[in-house]
Amino acid sequence: MEIKINDILRYKKPACHENAYEDGHLNFHFLTNVPTSKKLQLEKGINPSAALKTSDKELVRPVILISSSPNKKGSAETPWQDFYDADNGHIRYFGDNKEPGKDPAQAPGNKALLEAFRLAHSHDIKERQKTPPIVFFKRVTVNGVPKGYPMFQGLGIINSIELVTQWDNNKQQSFTNYAFDFTVLCMAKEHDTFEWDWINSRRHPNFSIQDTNKKAPASWNQWFKSGANELNTVRRRVSKLQIVKSADQKPTIGSEQEAILNKIYKFYDGRKHHFEALAEFITERVIGKELGIYHKGWITQGSSDGGADFIGKVVLGSGFSKVELIVLGQAKCESLTTPTGGNHIARTVARLKRGWLGAYVTTSYFSDSVQREVIEDKYPILLINGKRIAEEVSQLLHESDTYTDIDEFLDFMAERYPKRLKQRQPEEILYV
Template sequence: MEIQIGDILRYKKPACAKNTYEDDYLNFHFLTKSVYAKNLQLEKGINPSAKIKTSAGELVRPAILISSSPNKKGSAETPWEDFYDVDNGHIRYFGDNKEPGKDPATAAGNKALLEAFRLAHSHSIEERLLTPPILFFKRAAVNGVTKGYPQFHGLGVINSVELVTQWDNKLQRTFTNYAFDFTVLCIAAEHEKFEWDWINNRRIKDFSLTFTNKMSPQSWRKWLDEGSNALNKLRRRVSKLSLEKMVNQKPIPGSESACILNEIYTHYANKRHKFEALAEEVAARVIDRDYGIYQKGWVTQGSGDGGADFIGKVTLGSRFSRVELIVLGQAKCEALNTPTGGNHIARTVARLKRGWLGVYVTTSYFSDSVQREVIEDKYPIILIHGHRVAEEVAKIVYESEEFNSVSSFLVAMDKDYPSRLKQRQAEEILNT
């Protein structure tokens, strides 16, 4: 049976594989049923299927199913939100260790993924053949219900593994865990259809790897032949007019992100000018948090700011082969349920000079018409919506040893605000 990326399935309890569809959605248990193996599940974040002996005598794991629940972000079950960018072939997923003092490599899910990583990056094609396909799901909201509706997000290979420190809200302690970066493989050759029978055939005792792989996507077979160096060219990339739906720009109601965004909006409701410093902090992380190409400048004073709320610069290249771009930032602490007006974006763009980059940060969201205008007219401006603001603030608090809450971080930003104020010409940032 074939499914496509983006298909929403029905996952009912108790499991029943009798009906093809449940509540008008393809039944996950029907899709994955096998008389030869135990039921596949999405009960945990990382769901490795049991190993099976192949016809050649190797013990092979048929598949690993990854399930992300964004509605649980910040809870004891999910201390950090996973990042799914399937249209650009990338997923960042945090492992299943949540216990302070425990070696994260011993957690069952992490252990299975670390083994898959070792196999996937082997120089031996014989070892790569033993790599389990990793299949991605993410809980979707259907009629306001977030449980029981996993959405299929494709097939991937682990690209890299990083040991990270996370924060346990319940115990108020840090713990170590793994962050896994996956490459989501392109299935364009299969017309965006994924043949689930390939997975089910891998779950039959004494199955043949050679035979079953004939049913796998072309990109999987190419990766097996060429190894990890081929991952980038096999990555899924979707060419489209990149409009972000309103629902993705606003946090799920009741989620931690929604609470954080409300706290931010309330905090700055009577001092919206101070939101400018937070907006630059968020913009710096969005533009580039890993390589430091963004350099903070200053927050502009109310009069004579030329329409900018903050000024920074982006540096590309190094030494003689270097170019610096002025970043003109606009910050709006706006009502959470009203889209940013196109006139605000137009005024920001009108102030950009040749070689400048614009950034617009809002607690609200951007309508389709505003996004379409930016894309079609190729405006050099980065749009940062309220959901992303809340995500970045959450990460700042999680990563920091200084702040134990969003409130303490916002108070610290307010104290630092006066020192950030400058009345300068934007071009002066190039001299710093």
């Protein structure tokens, strides 16, 4: 049977594996039923299955189930908070030691996870193949009932371990424990579905690791063959769904926008610094000129730009109840057929101070990797590609009575450029 991340199962007591569904949800006990094996449970936070001998006579643990209960945060049972971010491929989970003075490595759940970490990070593929899959669940409330509804959160491998000191509010004592950081694996090749039969096939005595792995996600087998250095490559990233492909960042061939972008590039070729005036103009339109929240500052002179090509600010609110955010702009008149370099984006981000926004304007486009970095690291930077520039200019020409064609508009921007130059520091925009 297949399940997807965020599918809610029913974990009912007493356990009954006969019905596929209970109370409108897939029955956990039906899903995990293997007559020749001990039942899988979610009674604890860390639930290791019993180790079995494989067809190669190796003792291997088939699976470890991890369950988190957000509703128990701060209680005597769970005096800490786990962090689940499956969509970005990360889970931070605190182990099962709660006893002051006790070696946390001896707690049964921690012990199983420490062994799984050792195997997963072995350079020996024969050792690595013994690594148990770690499957995550998070208990959710359904119809006001906080128990009995585990939500599937994916499959993972331990990325790192940290020994931490925690505080139990109820006992008013500190204790040592382990914090485990897991990489949640991507299942894009499986269309984001998880084949649970892979887990069940591992729970039969004398199972073959090689045969059962044919049912494993492609990311698992990719990691298994290459080792821990592959973990970042196989990490789940829902942000991929937000990425705009290169073809969609370019004007349609033969369109008015393509002709406009080509004229813009040719116009600034040989005087690319002048492109900063157009970049400033486009940024104002994109942020929302009609809303009046973007205020132009100036185009910076080369000797005093501090890495910025133009400076502006965004004003939110009015009167006493307002906040002003500095906008640091970068303008790049680049080849229309080559993506802008990630190093340019990194340099722009590095210059942003707390409360600043970035705007990166290019005649080119942004690669998948650059977009992913901006999305996943939550950089406060606005990306404006060549297609958007062409669209804004095209719209302006259709709306305006001032310019008869693109050439007249570009000539106006060229005249405007030297008048916009200022030798000032970015912070001065707040006093303008």
